[in-house]
Amino acid sequence: MKENEKLICPYCNSEETKKFGITRLKREITQRYRCNSCNKTFSNRKLKHKTYPARIILNSISTYNLGHTLKQTKKEIAKRFHIKIPESTIHSWLKEYSNICTFTRIREQAVKLNKPEEMIFSQKLQHNQVYNFQLHKAKLALQAKELPEQKFQLLKDYLEFVQSNNFPHHIFSIPDEELEKRASQLKASLLRITKLEKQNLANKLAKLGLILADTNKERHQCIQNFMLINDSATVATEVPVYLTQDDIEYFKNKGFTIDFENYRTPITGHIDILQIRNGLIHILDYKPNAEKINAVNQLTIYALALASRTKLAVKDFKCAWFDDKNYYEFFPLHAVYKKTI
Numbered sequence: 229m230k231e232n233e234k235l236i237c238p239y240c241n242s243e244e245t246k247k248f249g250i251t252r253l254k255r256e257i258t259q260r261y262r263c264n265s266c267n268k269t270f271s272n273r274k275l276k277h278k279t280y281p282a283r284i285i286l287n288s289i290s291t292y293n294l295g296h297t298l299k300q301t302k303k304e305i306a307k308r309f310h311i312k313i314p315e316s317t318i319h320s321w322l323k324e325y326s327n328i329c330t331f332t333r334i335r336e337q338a339v340k341l342n343k344p345e346e347m348i349f350s351q352k353l354q355h356n357q358v359y360n361f362q363l364h365k366a367k368l369a370l371q372a373k374e375l376p377e378q379k380f381q382l383l384k385d386y387l388e389f390v391q392s393n394n395f396p397h398h399i400f401s402i403p404d405e406e407l408e409k410r411a412s413q414l415k416a417s418l419l420r421i422t423k424l425e426k427q428n429l430a431n432k433l434a435k436l437g438l439i440l441a442d443t444n445k446e447r448h449q450c451i452q453n454f455m456l457i458n459d460s461a462t463v464a465t466e467v468p469v470y471l472t473q474d475d476i477e478y479f480k481n482k483g484f485t486i487d488f489e490n491y492r493t494p495i496t497g498h499i500d501i502l503q504i505r506n507g508l509i510h511i512l513d514y515k516p517n518a519e520k521i522n523a524v525n526q527l528t529i530y531a532l533a534l535a536s537r538t539k540l541a542v543k544d545f546k547c548a549w550f551d552d553k554n555y556y557e558f559f560p561l562h563a564v565y566k567k568t569i
Contacts, residue, residue: 355400
């Protein structure tokens, strides 16, 4: 961790933390911290009761789930971390975390579709800042069964369009004075909805992904990477979407309640995590301190934008924001369309 980076307290989410001694383990030295807000002490996001460092355990799981054999995984970890791990130990980790890292259920099918180096497509997008658009090719193919064929094809076509030279990347380069064009910056008048608070597998995956982040700035990327590789539903990350004036007029003509304050089009954004499961397309956004945030506005815009780009119905989407402790989900349709009897 960089000297000027603040470590967030896992108990109260305060950044008022400071170093508080070390713990010497068999294979690593763990830095401990103390929170000035709640006075509790904690270590730097390590797995408890493990002989090997958490980073080695989680990277071993990810390496295997990218399609490498146990032998290849052992070799890759030895090369990267300069430590030899028995294949039996790696296998025990895979078994222990299989309930969280559910990709293991479809891994056998996935490795038949793509080699490890071809499993994930990655593209750096220069959109004001750099966004790393990633698409899990094998998982996308395997999740096709979760949607009707026509709906899946429409989504697949858009994800492939993002990769093409015809995608309008220029509209995502926004001057500072026009930042209100970003979905995360807009204020919208939406219908009152009921959000469902629940525990989701995303919480556990986020908790593991956070272990791999050396700084707070790396949290999003580490969680995205870990979910893309290790869960069974995430098919893409940092998916660029945009909403045009024509899109907005179309929804209004259909009776949707969509009113934005001081907006300019196209409205742009990037979906953190895109999942296909249970017959719906799920739009997820990682939000540290999720319980203190209401992301209905931002996520509803994402859903409208992706619906417009894919020509899918808004009812085909479900949205959620989450961190390692909380998960809040809702149907974006309920935020913009009032059902009439």
